[in-house]
Amino acid sequence: MALLQFGDEGARRIERVYATPDVVRQREQVLELLQPAVGEEILDVGSGPGFLLRSIAEAVGPAGSARGLEPSAAMNAMAQARCADVAWVGLDEGNAEALPYSAASFDAVVSTQVYEYVADVLGALVEVRRVLRPGGRVVVLDTDWDSVVWHATDRERHRRVMAAWEEHLVDARLPRTLPGLLERAGFRVVERRLIPVFNPVYDEDTYSAGTIDTIGAFVTGRHGLTDDDVARWAADLRSRGTDYLFSLNRYCFVATATGEPP
Numbered sequence: 001m002a003l004l005q006f007g008d009e010g011a012r013r014i015e016r017v018y019a020t021p022d023v024v025r026q027r028e029q030v031l032e033l034l035q036p037a038v039g040e041e042i043l044d045v046g047s048g049p050g051f052l053l054r055s056i057a058e059a060v061g062p063a064g065s066a067r068g069l070e071p072s073a074a075m076n077a078m079a080q081a082r083c084a085d086v087a088w089v090g091l092d093e094g095n096a097e098a099l100p101y102s103a104a105s106f107d108a109v110v111s112t113q114v115y116e117y118v119a120d121v122l123g124a125l126v127e128v129r130r131v132l133r134p135g136g137r138v139v140v141l142d143t144d145w146d147s148v149v150w151h152a153t154d155r156e157r158h159r160r161v162m163a164a165w166e167e168h169l170v171d172a173r174l175p176r177t178l179p180g181l182l183e184r185a186g187f188r189v190v191e192r193r194l195i196p197v198f199n200p201v202y203d204e205d206t207y208s209a210g211t212i213d214t215i216g217a218f219v220t221g222r223h224g225l226t227d228d229d230v231a232r233w234a235a236d237l238r239s240r241g242t243d244y245l246f247s248l249n250r251y252c253f254v255a256t257a258t259g260e261p262p
């Protein structure tokens, strides 16, 4: 089954959602954990629309560099536009499983909401270990999709929608195994943080409201869900008023490169 595609339309939807205050707050926390310092060379794996890349570039300044790696040309075009005035940002087209960089090229690597789409996560983390300098650090954030609470009237229809949505990625529960995978890849996990998204009222400018269309487009035709099923599911959530409730958990791990790469 095809994973979520980040073509022109998909990338634009993600960009809109990633500009909401929910995701702005998430990026602030990731930056707090990453602690990009002036002069550092930092890689963002799966840099997407480039919001985090731009913030990293502003933190490291012209004495450093912020490099984004991304397989989607549509995403890279957005990141390019977002960072056009920052000469020390570089963007490459490529895959997390085979980083196109020499060993010991970066002081830090960050990757948010990416490894859940990657087939060989251990191999991809070994790649991160390879391109990090001794003592370098990695910050990884992913979602556990079992953590979603969403107030839908028809719970059976909602269960089908969410089951179909799980097919948009490779591992819907990656945070459970990430610390162990990091250790096996030659890292020591030094910090773990829960970063929840909480939308207690319906508001267009939130992560959950913005994600309804992305989920709807993906699940239509899967698990027997018709256009009508999906339209009703979306209309129900949008009409909950004061009964609206959404929450989801993201998990962020900070790890340092220890000893020799495996």
Ligand SMILES: C[S@@+](CC[C@H](N)C(=O)[O-])C[C@H]1O[C@@H](n2cnc3c(N)ncnc32)[C@H](O)[C@@H]1O
Binding pocket: 006, 014, 018, 045, 046, 047, 048, 049, 050, 051, 052, 069, 070, 071, 072, 075, 094, 095, 096, 097, 111, 112, 113, 114, 117, 118, 119
């Ligand atoms: C949900 S978006 C997150 C984008 C960005 N990291 C952020 O948090 O704003 C997932 C991104 O991962 C990228 N991606 C998917 N599979 C990948 C892979 N195998 N290697 C690198 N990036 C990948 C997608 O193209 C997309 O840009």
